[in-house]
């Protein structure tokens with residue numbers, strides 16, 4: 001099941017419950033980065049809410065206030081430069097009023113006042129553990145501040161923390177080089193190219209952390225060896241990520 005479908009099914013029930021009393025939806029995107037992906041997710045969310053509200057409210061379009069969150073160091077300017085195009089073309093045909101701003105800060109701390117946001121969305125961001133942990137771990141040895149939990153662990157944490165009710169949990173798998181196949185027309189399978197592609201995007205994500213632990217000099221060699229190992233592995237194994245898609249509502 002695609003993330004869009006999961007989002008759509010869950011959003012429709014939320015919008016149906018709230019729509020009659022809501023004229024302005026406040027939506028936060030946690031870990032927006034500076035890439036266009038986050039704006040794509042926002043466009044999906046706006047269109048789902050808009051479509052459902054139009055049906056329920058006799059054609060009256062809601063207004064959207066969007067808050068883009070990422071760490072203070074994030075390059076928000078790059079994403080702001082995409083906004084004119086987004087407002088004109090990409091937000092969706094029937095979405096009327098939509099205002100986008102930024103809320104920089106760490107999502108492990110407080111970003112908004114109580115009960116202010118109607119809907120939080122976050123993609124590929126919550127597996128990053130807090131920065132504090134990184135500093136502490138550096139004292140002893142290199143520690144990658146990423147945690148990939150099992151489904152059971154996710155459920156247990158949500159239940160134990162008790163602020164949210166888990167409405168749905170879905171998982172789906174995606175090939176580690178799925179984007180490579182999408183990007184190249186007439187793609188011919190080539191293990192070396194796949195290994196280099198996978199190594200490159202791991203480098204984009206992990207290089208700053210590895211440099212902090214081991215210095216810059218070994219980076220080219222490290223990722224060239226990594227690409228070769230991936231190229232060998234991909235011939236004998238299907239390399240996939242498992243993604244967990246959660247939909248939760250806040251408890252009263």
Ligand SMILES: C[S@@+](CC[C@H](N)C(=O)[O-])C[C@H]1O[C@@H](n2cnc3c(N)ncnc32)[C@H](O)[C@@H]1O
Pocket residue numbers: 030031032033034035037038069070071074105106107108122123124125128129130131
């Ligand atoms: C892999 S990117 C995901 C970008 C985008 N959401 C997507 O799905 O393509 C993860 C983003 O989460 C941000 N991030 C990680 N930890 C964070 C935290 N504690 N508070 C706010 N943002 C954080 C990172 O700075 C980074 O931009």
